[in-house]
Amino acid sequence: MSGKKRHGGKGDNGGKKSKQLVRAELSEELGEKNGREELRRGWESGETVQCGTVVLDSVPFQHCVIRSFIKNEEFLDGLKDELLALNFHDKSNDLYKFQQSEDLKSRKEPHISALRKVLFEDFRQWLSEVTKVELETTVDISCAQYNYTDTLLCHDDELEGRRFAFILYLVPEWTEADGGALDLYSTDEKSQPGPIVKSLIPSWNTLVFFEVSPISFHQVSEVLSEEKCRLSVSGWFHGSSLERPPRSLDPVPVRTPHLPCDHEILYEWINPDYLSVDYQAQIQEEFEDTSEILLKDFLKEDKFNAVSAALKTESIEWELLGPPNRRCYKRAKSELPDVLKSCMELLKSEPFFLLLSNLTGLKLHFLAANNEDSDEEEGSSELNARAPAQGENGDHTAQEGSERVPVCYGELRHWEHGHYTMIHDYDPERQEFALDLLWFCGCEDWEAEYGGFTSYIAKEEDEELLTVNPENNCLALVYRDKETMRFVKHINHKSVQRDAILPNHKGFWDFAFVYNE
Ligand SMILES: O=C(O)CCC(=O)C(=O)O
Numbered sequence: 409m410s411g412k413k414r415h416g417g418k419g420d421n422g423g424k425k426s427k428q429l430v431r432a433e434l435s436e437e438l439g440e441k442n443g444r445e446e447l448r449r450g451w452e453s454g455e456t457v458q459c460g461t462v463v464l465d466s467v468p469f470q471h472c473v474i475r476s477f478i479k480n481e482e483f484l485d486g487l488k489d490e491l492l493a494l495n496f497h498d499k500s501n502d503l504y505k506f507q508q509s510e511d512l513k514s515r516k517e518p519h520i521s522a523l524r525k526v527l528f529e530d531f532r533q534w535l536s537e538v539t540k541v542e543l544e545t546t547v548d549i550s551c552a553q554y555n556y557t558d559t560l561l562c563h564d565d566e567l568e569g570r571r572f573a574f575i576l577y578l579v580p581e582w583t584e585a586d587g588g589a590l591d592l593y594s595t596d597e598k599s600q601p602g603p604i605v606k607s608l609i610p611s612w613n614t615l616v617f618f619e620v621s622p623i624s625f626h627q628v629s630e631v632l633s634e635e636k637c638r639l640s641v642s643g644w645f646h647g648s649s650l651e652r653p654p655r656s657l658d659p660v661p662v663r664t665p666h667l668p669c670d671h672e673i674l675y676e677w678i679n680p681d682y683l684s685v686d687y688q689a690q691i692q693e694e695f696e697d698t699s700e701i702l703l704k705d706f707l708k709e710d711k712f713n714a715v716s717a718a719l720k721t722e723s724i725e726w727e728l729l730g731p732p733n734r735r736c737y738k739r740a741k742s743e744l745p746d747v748l749k750s751c752m753e754l755l756k757s758e759p760f761f762l763l764l765s766n767l768t769g770l771k772l773h774f775l776a777a778n779n780e781d782s783d784e785e786e787g788s789s790e791l792n793a794r795a796p797a798q799g800e801n802g803d804h805t806a807q808e809g810s811e812r813v814p815v816c817y818g819e820l821r822h823w824e825h826g827h828y829t830m831i832h833d834y835d836p837e838r839q840e841f842a843l844d845l846l847w848f849c850g851c852e853d854w855e856a857e858y859g860g861f862t863s864y865i866a867k868e869e870d871e872e873l874l875t876v877n878p879e880n881n882c883l884a885l886v887y888r889d890k891e892t893m894r895f896v897k898h899i900n901h902k903s904v905q906r907d908a909i910l911p912n913h914k915g916f917w918d919f920a921f922v923y924n925e
Pocket residue numbers: 560565575589590626627628640642
């Protein structure tokens with residue numbers, strides 16, 4: 409007998425006897441046969457059914473809310489204590505920020521064990537009866553804490569074997585103003601999530617379950633309460649998954665070759681330090697080592713001020729981009745005030761492509777490749793283009809013999825509270841070699857803890873390779889290979905305090921361009 413080993417939690421006096429005393433029971437209403445039959449019919453027909461403490465609904469997808477889920481209330485207090493005594497790990501990536509407990513599958517604490525038993529025995533059977541879905545005995549359960557600014561962005565839960573998701577909330581008095589709602593998204597004809605059509609506010613001893621399907625898009629909205637902890641136990645009942653239709657690819661942005669333009673444009677716009685041949689050579693050397701570089705004070709001060717002023721005071725039309733399982737930020741429409749239009753043109757211009765070649769060693773301009781064969785030869789352009797080291801880094805998938813023309817795509821973006829991008833399988837940016845350019849404006853007093861930074865990670869591993877923090881007039885150049893993905897971290901509620909004291913803007917802006925050799 410392994411009675412010697414004690415498993416921690418408060419209220420656990422280790423003995424076998426106390427374990428047997430701790431029992432969780434489902435609310436009596438769940439035991440009633442008539443109710444169960446009515447719910448079964450409701451589930452089958454997709455109609456909304458309220459049956460005592462149980463409410464079934466199929467909009468926007470089949471889900472159910474069960475209030476007073478566990479009969480013995482005092483059991484829940486014991487459960488909560490055991491859960492809070494567990495080790496929690498900070499989890500943070502493009503999709504979420506919250507704390508997760510160690511796996512609850514084999515924890516021996518009496519209340520946790522009893523909850524597992526009631527969920528995966530009694531309740532699983534109830535669920536099978538109501539939904540007529542055969543469920544496996546697989547135990548898949550953990551505990552989560554969402555505190556101030558934590559969130560789990562839009563996702564569908566789909567993973568082989570998951571048939572129903574469940575969440576049991578152990579929260580204090582909770583209102584809409586506390587955030588942390590379980591939001592359900594509607595979907596369009598291509599099964600892409602659109603607007604949120606239902607928000608379930610968590611409440612003590614309420615269990616929500618829903619069918620995991622290609623349209624079960626939901627999120628935990630950001631917790632806005634600075635004091636309350638949104639504690640929950642959640643997991644999945646497994647069974648055969650529903651069929652998954654292919655997802656739609658994001659439209660590939662139209663990439664264009666450089667715009668012909670006089671070299672004067674560089675002297676008008678760019679800090680002259682970056683136009684010095686020697687300094688460019690130094691930068692290129694560093695870039696070739698690390699594949700990234702930050703160039704501070706990149707634009708001349710008057711240009712930076714002019715762009716800043718235009719962003720803050722001129723009227724610009726923005727569109728909010730989705731779908732929410734992939735991105736949420738504002739992109740400027742093409743009609744722009746003159747100075748911003750000129751700035752966009754600068755970044756697309758031929759001299760700028762050549763400047764980027766000189767700063768990075770990438771072949772973004774034919775002049776940059778001229779002296780490919782000879783290291784001694786100096787470049788022949790006005791800027792003395794230096795030979796870039798033509799590494800193994802080009803994705804030369806173009807048809808053989810045809811010279812590939814370097815291209816770019818760029819947008820002006822506005823980042824505010826609630827905005828983010830996510831890594832996903834249908835991104836045309838996946839699996840390519842590219843030079844990313846970010847140039848920032850409106851970032852005064854921006855803190856990393858607000859989010860909004862761009863994080864580069866190695867595909868498949870969650871390993872963070874590089875973080876680019878927004879900083880005024882700073883140009884970030886990052887060379888991305890096929891194994892590298894990036895996202896912009898969710899901008900959280902802490903940023904709102906800063907917004908409140910800034911005179912004329914919220915969040916920040918960036919010009920985001922991608923260049924391909
Ligand atoms: O806590 C919730 O309300 C939902 C959690 C969730 O969606 C998940 O863990 O996948």
